Amino acid sequence: MYGIYMNRTITEIQRNILDFIIGEKVDRGIPPTRAEIAAHFGYKNRSTVQQHLKALANKGLIRLSRKISRGIELTLEEKFFIPRPVIGEVAAGNPLTIYPDAIDTVELPSIARMPGDSFLLRVKGDSLKDAFIFSGDIVIVNPNLDPRNGQIVAAVLEDAAVVKRFYRKGDKIELVSENPDYKPIIIERNYSKFKIVGVVIGVYRSMGNKAG
Amino acid sequence: MYGIYMNRTITEIQRNILDFIIGEKVDRGIPPTRAEIAAHFGYKNRSTVQQHLKALANKGLIRLSRKISRGIELTLEEKFFIPRPVIGEVAAGNPLTIYPDAIDTVELPSIARMPGDSFLLRVKGDSLKDAFIFSGDIVIVNPNLDPRNGQIVAAVLEDAAVVKRFYRKGDKIELVSENPDYKPIIIERNYSKFKIVGVVIGVYRSMGNKAG
DNA sequence: ATATATACCATACATTTGTATGGTAATTTA
DNA sequence: TAAATTACCATACAAATGTATGGTATATAT
Numbered sequence: 001m002y003g004i005y006m007n008r009t010i011t012e013i014q015r016n017i018l019d020f021i022i023g024e025k026v027d028r029g030i031p032p033t034r035a036e037i038a039a040h041f042g043y044k045n046r047s048t049v050q051q052h053l054k055a056l057a058n059k060g061l062i063r064l065s066r067k068i069s070r071g072i073e074l075t076l077e078e079k080f081f082i083p084r085p086v087i088g089e090v091a092a093g094n095p096l097t098i099y100p101d102a103i104d105t106v107e108l109p110s111i112a113r114m115p116g117d118s119f120l121l122r123v124k125g126d127s128l129k130d131a132f133i134f135s136g137d138i139v140i141v142n143p144n145l146d147p148r149n150g151q152i153v154a155a156v157l158e159d160a161a162v163v164k165r166f167y168r169k170g171d172k173i174e175l176v177s178e179n180p181d182y183k184p185i186i187i188e189r190n191y192s193k194f195k196i197v198g199v200v201i202g203v204y205r206s207m208g209n210k211a212g
Numbered sequence: 213m214y215g216i217y218m219n220r221t222i223t224e225i226q227r228n229i230l231d232f233i234i235g236e237k238v239d240r241g242i243p244p245t246r247a248e249i250a251a252h253f254g255y256k257n258r259s260t261v262q263q264h265l266k267a268l269a270n271k272g273l274i275r276l277s278r279k280i281s282r283g284i285e286l287t288l289e290e291k292f293f294i295p296r297p298v299i300g301e302v303a304a305g306n307p308l309t310i311y312p313d314a315i316d317t318v319e320l321p322s323i324a325r326m327p328g329d330s331f332l333l334r335v336k337g338d339s340l341k342d343a344f345i346f347s348g349d350i351v352i353v354n355p356n357l358d359p360r361n362g363q364i365v366a367a368v369l370e371d372a373a374v375v376k377r378f379y380r381k382g383d384k385i386e387l388v389s390e391n392p393d394y395k396p397i398i399i400e401r402n403y404s405k406f407k408i409v410g411v412v413i414g415v416y417r418s419m420g421n422k423a424g
Numbered sequence: 425a426t427a428t429a430t431a432c433c434a435t436a437c438a439t440t441t442g443t444a445t446g447g448t449a450a451t452t453t454a
Numbered sequence: 455t456a457a458a459t460t461a462c463c464a465t466a467c468a469a470a471t472g473t474a475t476g477g478t479a480t481a482t483a484t
Contacts, residue, residue, distance in 0.1 A: 011460070030242050030282050033441060048462055050443070069281045069441055069470070070242050204414060223430070245471065260432055262473070281440070281471055
């Protein structure tokens with residue numbers, strides 16, 4: 001509509017720079033300066049970076065606030081959604097296999113700033129429906145927390161992953177579904193093929209276009 | 213107003229500066245510089261700001277990255293949660309009044325980066341429970357979208373706010389609860405005290421400590 | 425009474441930062 | 455073939471930035 005035709009394809013170098021900017025925003029909380037980008041990629045001056053940034057801006061992927069340090073805004077998906085890898089699907093009902101690589105990406109709101117080592121899992125199954133977690137929801141898992149009784153955790157059990165409520169009972173660990181259709185999983189103390197992956201600290205559900 | 217002297221508590225001025233930093237991070241995506249803070253509060257130089265920042269850093273509320281522009285890190289809640297104002301409570305059941313100021317803050321994951329003009333509402337009531345939105349959930353409202361039939365919207369009706377499913381039927385707009393206990397609200401075409409606030413694009417629920 | 429925290433001001437300075445201009449070279453597009 | 459685009463380089467500069475020092479004044483704590 002507006003005379004300028006936007007070429008949306010970006011080069012590999014531009015892609016790498018964009019990824020670096022996103023990574024810095026996510027991990028450090030602030031976008032990088034030209035100098036920081038140049039240092040990261042080994043450029044000897046900032047002009048090279050500036051040209052790549054202008055290219056990215058022309059293609060509509062970022063917006064540069066003039067004269068503002070670190071003034072790089074992401075315009076991905078109308079500035080609102082950022083693709084995040086979903087590293088696996090996790091059974092709220094019966095265990096499902098975790099895939100070695102990310103199975104998918106989900107468009108989390110740019111709200112969805114993940115801290116360094118947290119990750120996302122998509123829930124399959126309905127065993128947690130009484131905890132208001134449903135099939136298709138994205139759970140945010142923090143691997144740095146020790147689970148307390150009653151919290152919902154993600155755990156790996158024989159190369160499969162589950163999301164269930166956690167209870168420690170003496171020597172044993174009990175993983176309980178909220179849904180009475182599923183029986184608790186009881187893990188003995190010295191069972192080796194079991195590992196708590198992290199604590200579910202949040203649930204996100206996109207309301208997309210679908211009705212409900 | 214000069215408060216009670218206490219080493220660990222922060223003063224009102226420090227609180228205001230902290231709020232401004234959080235707001236800038238949330239709204240603009242980047243923390244402010246000393247100069248920007250000074251301009252906002254009417255200080256004539258940056259040294260005043262620097263002293264307040266040092267006070268905040270001494271009290272553990274922020275961390276200052278030396279020589280890094282905009283290098284203000286929030287250390288709230290282990291860097292993971294950021295308080296966001298909840299501008300009102302919204303009835304999924306019957307309308308509730310919107311308060312002139314933020315009624316509360318909710319600790320969204322720092323994941324929770326909101327775009328400039330989107331906002332959060334906490335849902336009260338159970339009229340949307342069949343859409344899996346429950347009392348206490350935080351809905352993310354994008355005011356820049358035009359609602360389509362079947363989408364869940366936030367609307368203001370005579371100074372109260374509701375979250376309901378939207379249907380346009382000829383001249384009328386129908387706001388439907390998922391829960392059959394509540395009757396649809398029907399708005400005539402030229403009814404002036406009605407306004408669509410935005411489309412609910414996501415739901416976030418923190419899993420806190422509680423077992424629920 | 426003395427030390428400390430708060431709350432502003434002014435001045436100063438070495439770096440950093442965004443930005444511009446101009447150059448070389450390879451590649452892609454029209 | 456000509457014109458862009460991409461991908462680097464070097465140099466330059468005004469403005470912005472973090473930071474420090476020192477001053478004045480008030481309020482609080484020991």
